[in-house]
Amino acid sequence: MSESTANHTFALYLGCIAPNRYPGVESAAIKGCKKLGIDLVPLKGASCCPAPGAFGSIDMNVFYAMAARNLVLAEQMKMDIALVCNGCYKSIWEVNHKLKHNKDLRDGVNEVLKEVDMEYKGTINVYHIAELLYNDKFVGVDKIKDSVVNPLTGARIAVHYGCHLTKPHKDREFEKEVMLNTEHPMWMEELVAALGATPVEYRNKMQCCGAGGGVRGYDIVHSLDITNEKLINLKEAKVDALTDICPFCQLQFDRGQIEIKEKFGVSYDLPVLHFAELLGLAQGMSPQDLGLDLHGISCEPFLQKVL
Amino acid sequence: MAKSKGYPEALEKKLHDQRYYREDSTPDFTKRVEDKSRTIAHMCFQCGTCTGSCPSAPRSTYRIRKFMRRAVLGLESEALNDPDLWLCTTCYSCTDRCPRDIAPTDVIMAMRNMAFTHDIIPVNFLKTVTAIYSSGHGVPNNDVNRAARERLGLTRDPPTTHMYPEYMPGIRKILDHYHLKENADRIIKEREG
Numbered sequence: 378m379s380e381s382t383a384n385h386t387f388a389l390y391l392g393c394i395a396p397n398r399y400p401g402v403e404s405a406a407i408k409g410c411k412k413l414g415i416d417l418v419p420l421k422g423a424s425c426c427p428a429p430g431a432f433g434s435i436d437m438n439v440f441y442a443m444a445a446r447n448l449v450l451a452e453q454m455k456m457d458i459a460l461v462c463n464g465c466y467k468s469i470w471e472v473n474h475k476l477k478h479n480k481d482l483r484d485g486v487n488e489v490l491k492e493v494d495m496e497y498k499g500t501i502n503v504y505h506i507a508e509l510l511y512n513d514k515f516v517g518v519d520k521i522k523d524s525v526v527n528p529l530t531g532a533r534i535a536v537h538y539g540c541h542l543t544k545p546h547k548d549r550e551f552e553k554e555v556m557l558n559t560e561h562p563m564w565m566e567e568l569v570a571a572l573g574a575t576p577v578e579y580r581n582k583m584q585c586c587g588a589g590g591g592v593r594g595y596d597i598v599h600s601l602d603i604t605n606e607k608l609i610n611l612k613e614a615k616v617d618a619l620t621d622i623c624p625f626c627q628l629q630f631d632r633g634q635i636e637i638k639e640k641f642g643v644s645y646d647l648p649v650l651h652f653a654e655l656l657g658l659a660q661g662m663s664p665q666d667l668g669l670d671l672h673g674i675s676c677e678p679f680l681q682k683v684l
Numbered sequence: 685m686a687k688s689k690g691y692p693e694a695l696e697k698k699l700h701d702q703r704y705y706r707e708d709s710t711p712d713f714t715k716r717v718e719d720k721s722r723t724i725a726h727m728c729f730q731c732g733t734c735t736g737s738c739p740s741a742p743r744s745t746y747r748i749r750k751f752m753r754r755a756v757l758g759l760e761s762e763a764l765n766d767p768d769l770w771l772c773t774t775c776y777s778c779t780d781r782c783p784r785d786i787a788p789t790d791v792i793m794a795m796r797n798m799a800f801t802h803d804i805i806p807v808n809f810l811k812t813v814t815a816i817y818s819s820g821h822g823v824p825n826n827d828v829n830r831a832a833r834e835r836l837g838l839t840r841d842p843p844t845t846h847m848y849p850e851y852m853p854g855i856r857k858i859l860d861h862y863h864l865k866e867n868a869d870r871i872i873k874e875r876e877g
Contacts, residue, residue, distance in 0.1 A: 393823040396842035400833045403842070419843035422851035424820035430774055431812035431822065434796040435805065437720065439862045443816075446858060489861050493854040544776035547785065559780050585739045585775035592740070592773045594808030599771060603739045668836050671829075 385515055387459035387504065388451045389417035390469060393425050394624035395461050395651075401668035402624060405657030406461050406506055412524050412660055413516045415509060417459055423447050426468035429541065430591040438485065444472035445486045445497045458503045461653060463623035464589070467541035470503040471548070505542050507622040507652060511564050512553050521571040526661040528573025529683040534655070535577045535616040536565040537607070537630065539623040540585050559583065568652065569620060572659040574683075579614035581607070586621075588629035598640060604633045608645045618648040618679045620655050627651055632673040648676040658683065709758035717755045720794035723787040725755040734778030734788045746771040748778055748788050755791050764799040770806050803871055810868040817865045820845025820855055 395402040407417050424447060432440040447469060451458045460466060476483045477499040487496055509515040543549060546559045555564045560583065566576035587593070587603025608630075611619060621627050631649040638644045649672065650658075657667050664684075669676045718725050734748040735741050741748070746768035754763040763769065772792045779787040799805060812822045819825075821844065830840040841847045845855065859865050 393821045422848045425822045540775040545779040590774035
């Protein structure tokens with residue numbers, strides 16, 4: 378394989394939930410990527426992406442302008458963006474894509490950005506970290522395998538893909554074509570297997586976590602009922618952990634299990650880890666270094682299996 | 685609105701008049717929904733793939749197909765005043781599967797935008813706005829997390845607006861351009877006193 382050994386550098390767009398609720402995701406992403414030849418440098422002064430459910434529902438124009446401001450910060454650094462959250466991907470990637478292709482939108486946004494001495498130029502690209510890890514142009518499954526020092530052997534791990542990275546696939550432009558399969562994708566399972574774990578499929582795995590669109594705040598019981606359906610299906614598959622690539626989904630599955638116990642009287646005790654955290658573990662980071670003790674649902678039973 | 689197919693003028697007029705057959709319809713609603721959502725809502729042939737794909741449908745009265753019909757028939761008031769409008773999780777499964785390549789999710793978002801102009805909006809959406817106006821983040825940092833970040837070898841506050849509050853005036857200026865904070869405060873006050 379004629380793989381490039383050159384280092385790639387990206388501006389790391391953090392969003393809200395990862396740095397402020399699951400800081401291990403931030404730490405694992407930076408350290409894990411470093412070992413795989415990717416430098417993630419801070420995107421100084423970034424704000425909320427803004428939340429696509431809340432802002433998109435209120436006023437699309439504000440949504441475009443706020444996302445464009447984050448994009449301009451990266452344009453000023455002359456760096457592509459890497460991010461760790463599906464919701465952020467929806468905002469940052471999609472607005473970048475729309476502004477690049479629609480002059481009317483771009484002109485409208487730039488009129489507002491002029492008030493803060495900024496101009497959106499459309500000079501950078503936006504990537505989700507899962508995409509960088511899967512695409513061998515940047516990392517690829519083989520390189521991940523080589524970086525594993527603590528294989529997660531024996532652990533049965535299910536994947537929650539989430540919605541906003543790949544849906545709607547008609548609008549997405551991934552270099553890896555398998556990422557456009559939104560009915561029955563398997564590329565995340567390949568990543569899980571690269572860490573030595575056993576990927577496990579379950580009924581209706583592409584269903585939404587239930588948190589998005591402002592529904593978690595609008596009708597928590599409705600939102601958790603969707604999550605609960607997924608948890609029932611996961612329980613049936615007898616998995617040791619669930620992995621996700623979106624801190625908002627993670628919040629919904631992790632803290633959500635506590636709320637489900639309160640409201641529905643059912644408990645699952647299913648550990649939920651962002652793929653970056655899982656990668657960190659497999660690369661030898663300790664659970665303490667990953668802040669796994671901050672999770673709502675204890676990761677202990679899973680950790681005992683893999684450490 | 686459907687593109688002209690080049691029929692004789694009289695037939696065009698007849699087709700146009702028949703499109704909206706209810707007295708309470710707003711004739712230009714379809715066009716406004718389409719402009720805002722940038723999707724071809726009028727092409728919907730009501731197959732129901734959207735509702736069949738919807739995670740909210742089995743546990744509520746929310747039917748995305750119904751909202752698509754309202755878009756086509758111009759039933760503005762019925763659409764914007766229905767509390768089910770806010771049960772879409774924006775999972776985009778309907779958009780992903782629509783056989784006519786319409787984006788029903790974006791139709792919902794357009795309707796929500798229109799509802800907001802009539803002050804129809806759940807308060808939790810507005811609270812996200814006020815959180816971002818004050819700190820730049822929808823989910824802000826707290827002391828427990830600051831201590832954890834330090835332990836993990838990260839900066840106590842992430843290198844976002846949290847660490848660089850000097851970026852906040854620019855963010856507020858953008859939000860103020862749309863009078864968003866002002867409107868959010870007013871509506872929250874009206875609802876919660």
